[in-house]
Amino acid sequence: MKPRIELKIPSQLVFLGVPDAVLMELAGDMPFDRKQIDELSTSVIEACTNAMEHGNQLREDRQVEIHFDFAEDEIEVSVFDQGPGFDFSCWRPPQDIMAERGRGILIMREFTDDLEFGHAPDGRFRARLRKRFHNGR
Amino acid sequence: MKPRIELKIPSQLVFLGVPDAVLMELAGDMPFDRKQIDELSTSVIEACTNAMEHGNQLREDRQVEIHFDFAEDEIEVSVFDQGPGFDFSCWRPPQDIMAERGRGILIMREFTDDLEFGHAPDGRFRARLRKRFHNGR
Amino acid sequence: MKIKERKRDGVAVLELSGKIMGGEDSAAFESTLKTLIHEGILNVIVSLERVTWVNSSGLGILISGYSTMKNNGGELKLLKVSNRIESIFMVSKLHTVFESFDDEDEAVRSFS
Amino acid sequence: MKIKERKRDGVAVLELSGKIMGGEDSAAFESTLKTLIHEGILNVIVSLERVTWVNSSGLGILISGYSTMKNNGGELKLLKVSNRIESIFMVSKLHTVFESFDDEDEAVRSFS
Numbered sequence: 235m236k237p238r239i240e241l242k243i244p245s246q247l248v249f250l251g252v253p254d255a256v257l258m259e260l261a262g263d264m265p266f267d268r269k270q271i272d273e274l275s276t277s278v279i280e281a282c283t284n285a286m287e288h289g290n291q292l293r294e295d296r297q298v299e300i301h302f303d304f305a306e307d308e309i310e311v312s313v314f315d316q317g318p319g320f321d322f323s324c325w326r327p328p329q330d331i332m333a334e335r336g337r338g339i340l341i342m343r344e345f346t347d348d349l350e351f352g353h354a355p356d357g358r359f360r361a362r363l364r365k366r367f368h369n370g371r
Numbered sequence: 372m373k374p375r376i377e378l379k380i381p382s383q384l385v386f387l388g389v390p391d392a393v394l395m396e397l398a399g400d401m402p403f404d405r406k407q408i409d410e411l412s413t414s415v416i417e418a419c420t421n422a423m424e425h426g427n428q429l430r431e432d433r434q435v436e437i438h439f440d441f442a443e444d445e446i447e448v449s450v451f452d453q454g455p456g457f458d459f460s461c462w463r464p465p466q467d468i469m470a471e472r473g474r475g476i477l478i479m480r481e482f483t484d485d486l487e488f489g490h491a492p493d494g495r496f497r498a499r500l501r502k503r504f505h506n507g508r
Numbered sequence: 509m510k511i512k513e514r515k516r517d518g519v520a521v522l523e524l525s526g527k528i529m530g531g532e533d534s535a536a537f538e539s540t541l542k543t544l545i546h547e548g549i550l551n552v553i554v555s556l557e558r559v560t561w562v563n564s565s566g567l568g569i570l571i572s573g574y575s576t577m578k579n580n581g582g583e584l585k586l587l588k589v590s591n592r593i594e595s596i597f598m599v600s601k602l603h604t605v606f607e608s609f610d611d612e613d614e615a616v617r618s619f620s
Numbered sequence: 621m622k623i624k625e626r627k628r629d630g631v632a633v634l635e636l637s638g639k640i641m642g643g644e645d646s647a648a649f650e651s652t653l654k655t656l657i658h659e660g661i662l663n664v665i666v667s668l669e670r671v672t673w674v675n676s677s678g679l680g681i682l683i684s685g686y687s688t689m690k691n692n693g694g695e696l697k698l699l700k701v702s703n704r705i706e707s708i709f710m711v712s713k714l715h716t717v718f719e720s721f722d723d724e725d726e727a728v729r730s731f732s
């Protein structure tokens with residue numbers, strides 16, 4: 235059985251460090267490359283930021299749920315929010331290099347091997363990030 | 372509304388570092404005394420160790436669930452397992468200083484302000500640890 | 509995010525620490541820069557040495573600060589960007605915008 | 621838990637790192653001590669400098685090691701016990717059992 239860790243945090247930016255701390259703690263015991271863990275964790279923070287802001291509208295009665303699924307050479311992270319979601323097929327990379335927002339999805343796309351958005355069976359909106367790891371750090 | 376963080380980890384000792392990492396991350400942003408956070412986290416690790424070993428019998432299909440409830444000057448942590456539990460009123464402090472086991476509950480009792488064991492409404496066994504914090508670090 | 513301010517040879521060194529993640533951080537950073545401009549200090553070094561991580565909203569704060577300084581005839585440069593943060597600058601192509609240094613003396617000299 | 625072994629003046633210094641939490645750690649530690657005894661090394665210093673935390677099962681490992689050395693006419697002493705771990709020794713009264721040092725030279729000298 236593949237180990238899974240589940241985490242629920244309130245929709246407040248101050249809690250964005252928690253999923254990062256979880257990944258960093260686990261990475262310390264796993265043979266994953268540091269740079270790759272950084273990239274995954276940065277992507278997870280982006281997904282959680284969006285889930286809090288765009289999905290849950292920073293409402294404090296709404297939680298963001300995060301699943302970490304560990305396999306031999308891969309980590310899959312799912313981030314759930316209670317908002318309406320958005321259509322990823324319409325997403326385009328940002329054009330204005332000096333724009334203050336609009337880089338979250340770009341970062342997730344560049345830093346993961348597989349990025350999917352969609353609705354989970356229970357109706358929540360889900361971002362799913364997968365990253366494969368080569369051994370050695 | 373008081374913020375709550377929920378965490379579920381598999382019943383494998385390698386994951387005992389996760390609740391510690393969560394508390395340490397949050398403590399960094401809160402005005403809590405370092406020594407007190409250490410004591411709480413040590414107690415939470417004991418509760419999770421017991422939940423994994425005595426409660427879930429280290430079975431990998433059973434998870435340990437941990438709730439962190441934050442208030443102004445207090446953190447309450449609940450640890451749930453799927454075992455039969457035990458009767459805390461029959462607990463006695465260990466006598467043999469050189470015994471290799473039997474110090475978990477002693478540590479929890481000394482390091483928290485309030486320690487309770489019992490069954491949650493859903494039938495799971497719950498350890499509940501509360502610690503009050505004086506300001507300043 | 510916390511901000512600690514020092515001055516060296518007419519250059520302000522802002523040492524950021526913690527997480528740069530938008531929200532309240534944004535106003536705090538902007539008001540620090542405004543105060544410096546008001547004092548006539550237009551050259552700013554932002555040290556990221558003690559920053560754990562930056563998210564894309566945090567990048568926005570740095571970009572906004574960069575623009576604020578430029579628009580007032582000044583400059584904002586970065587110091588001690590970690591590997592983790594550097595790679596975020598790379599994918600968002602912001603390394604072509606920000607000048608960055610590993611050595612503080614060099615960063616200070618670059619203004620003269 | 622990881623174990624790194626060094627020898628100094630006939631004393632073995634075992635540098636533990638990570639978390640000491642029972643399970644597999646127990647056998648690894650015990651077999652390291654058995655090998656030392658086999659080599660005739662009876663004085664052991666266990667450095668906890670790089671240990672993040674110890675739980676009560678981890679205490680059991682240290683106690684078992686202490687007993688193993690004693691039973692073979694040797695000694696096990698501790699080095700660089702952090703505040704966090706020290707307080708666990710205090711509540712379980714194990715500070716009355718283990719001799720502990722902050723300075724390695726001093727710990728080594730204490731055997732002679």
Ligand SMILES: Nc1ncnc2c1ncn2[C@@H]1O[C@H](COP(=O)(O)OP(=O)(O)O)[C@@H](O)[C@H]1O
Nearest residue numbers: 284285288289317319320335336337338339340
């Ligand atoms: N979880 C989500 N729920 C709803 N909309 C989202 C979500 N995540 C992303 N979006 C949409 O995608 C857009 C682009 O996101 P992103 O690239 O992270 O930039 P930013 O968050 O700075 O706008 C957002 O502005 C939002 O409209």
Ligand SMILES: Nc1ncnc2c1ncn2[C@@H]1O[C@H](COP(=O)(O)OP(=O)(O)O)[C@@H](O)[C@H]1O
Nearest residue numbers: 421422425426454456457472473474475476477
């Ligand atoms: N979650 C639990 N479920 C069932 N029994 C428990 C649980 N936690 C503690 N116990 C019982 O209490 C005893 C004492 O626990 P503790 O003081 O932590 O020492 P140890 O775990 O080393 O035996 C355990 O041996 C076990 O019988």
